[in-house]
Amino acid sequence: MRFKAKLGLEHVQLLCNLVGPISRLTSGSGTTSAEHSGAGSGLLGSALSAGGGSVMYLDPDQVRISARGGNAAPGGDGDGIACFAELATRGGIFLEHRIESAADNVIVFEIELAQLKLALQSVLSGGGSIRKRSAIQALHNSSVEGSTEKVMGSLAAPSAIVMKLAKRNGGLPCLCLDSACAGGSVEIHHAIPVRIMRAAEMQYHLPPRIAMPDVQLELPPERPLKTVVERLRSISPHIYIEGSMAGELILRIEGDGASIRTFYNKLIPRFEDLKTRDDDSTEPARCILKVDSKKMNACLHWQGTMALGRAVEKAVLCMVENEMLVLHCMLNPGGIGFFTYYVPCHFLSPDQIDY
Incomplete structure (x- = not known):
């Protein structure tokens, strides 16, 4: 050897x-x-x-x-x-x-x-x-x-x-x-x-085997999630992540008598390797996940050492309903490699999912 x-x-x-x-x-x-x-x-x-x-x-x-x-x-x-x-x-x-x-x-x-x-x-x-x-x-x-x-x-x-x-x-x-x-x-x-x-x-x-994503969004390089998630973590142990293939992302926490939402729009939806919808709806696919705020923060530590758009060429947030939040990051230059975080999420019943 x-x-x-x-x-x-x-x-x-x-x-x-x-x-x-x-x-x-x-x-x-x-x-x-x-x-x-x-x-x-x-x-x-x-x-x-x-x-x-x-x-x-x-x-x-x-x-x-x-x-x-x-x-x-x-x-x-x-x-x-x-x-x-x-x-x-x-x-x-x-x-x-x-x-x-x-x-x-x-x-x-x-x-x-x-x-x-x-x-x-x-x-x-x-x-x-x-x-x-x-x-x-x-x-x-x-x-x-x-x-x-x-x-x-x-x-x-x-x-x-x-x-x-x-x-x-x-x-x-x-x-x-x-x-x-x-x-x-x-x-x-x-x-x-x-x-x-x-x-x-x-x-x-090896990486865990998961279902095809319901929603995939490319994160904006000029608006890092880490700063927002760090603040939300200090308020609530859980974060609700709402994504839409219309290019929208919402980070939400629920507290006693109060709700805080952070909106990201004009994101780039990624349609490759996306789950095929059973219905004939023309509405953009949507997904809601509930994750621990400390785990969400942990998978964003890389934003403290590698800037999106420079050391990291692009980062894609993949959402698999009631299963996994996946953050896939391609290094710059693109051929050198990638790293991927797999974050488990909490189960949400149909009555808890309100679009």
């Missing part, structure tokens, strides 16, 4: 922006477990054994990330949410790569995304973030020649970044991230523990 890839700084930035929001689903809060732990490799190993890790899939053409909220901290904001990301390797996330295994060149392993995020942030800052002693540093090594910690915080961007699978600390399998800065005078090495899985196990970490 062998994996080694070379990344550019822009690829590391993209991967960090993608992994960061997804890691918050599995960590159960905005603060990662690695930031709270004391030093010791035992703590790092226990994170994976507790079932809090996410799954990464590698083959010569694709990198896939599968994460489920609530694995490490049931009851958190991301509990019940599934997230699936897919990135192209050839002409995509890697400048060059080599992936080999006995399982048709497929490699699958479990990893803590919160630790991967910290390593990626450290590389982007030229090692400046490696100052606080934490559990992740039990396996992260920084070798500096002729430099001090103060200098590391102001280093230039790394000139070479390599990601690979290797064994560290007595044969422990790790995903390693190595970078060189300041003309090679400073080297930064990270080793994140992983659990190697059989390739066939990936079938248990």
Whole structure:
């Protein structure tokens, strides 16, 4: 089994922006477990054994990330949410790569995304973030020649970044991230523990199978939902989402004696892969979903690091009545990949659905 890839700084930035929001689903809060732990490799190993890790899939053409909220901290904001990301390797996330295994060149392993995020942030800052002693540093090594910690915080961007699978600390399998800065005078090495899985196990970490959407709307880049949802979350534990193929979206909460509605219009309806209607009505298809406001907010964390219309080319909100809210986002450029959130919703009886 062998994996080694070379990344550019822009690829590391993209991967960090993608992994960061997804890691918050599995960590159960905005603060990662690695930031709270004391030093010791035992703590790092226990994170994976507790079932809090996410799954990464590698083959010569694709990198896939599968994460489920609530694995490490049931009851958190991301509990019940599934997230699936897919990135192209050839002409995509890697400048060059080599992936080999006995399982048709497929490699699958479990990893803590919160630790991967910290390593990626450290590389982007030229090692400046490696100052606080934490559990992740039990396996992260920084070798500096002729430099001090103060200098590391102001280093230039790394000139070479390599990601690979290797064994560290007595044969422990790790995903390693190595970078060189300041003309090679400073080297930064990270080793994140992983659990190697059989390739066939990936079938248990694929996106959930759902019915065809009733409504699909492309979200507006100039009006992000995150700001509105954060405010509504502080008022009500549930949000009603009303969508229409006429290009309309309403976010509604119901309180004691009061109702608040936020309207979005002139959205772009997406008709591909849409559920076929049984009736002959000429009225635009409509759908109402009831979701937990904290889960709705959790699937929008990416809007804090990736701007719609720039890092994210487009985002489509898909509504499946009484089943699922799906947020599908295409990265920019479009051929590099996508990520998708699957948010469970509450059941609404026919008398509760009032169009």
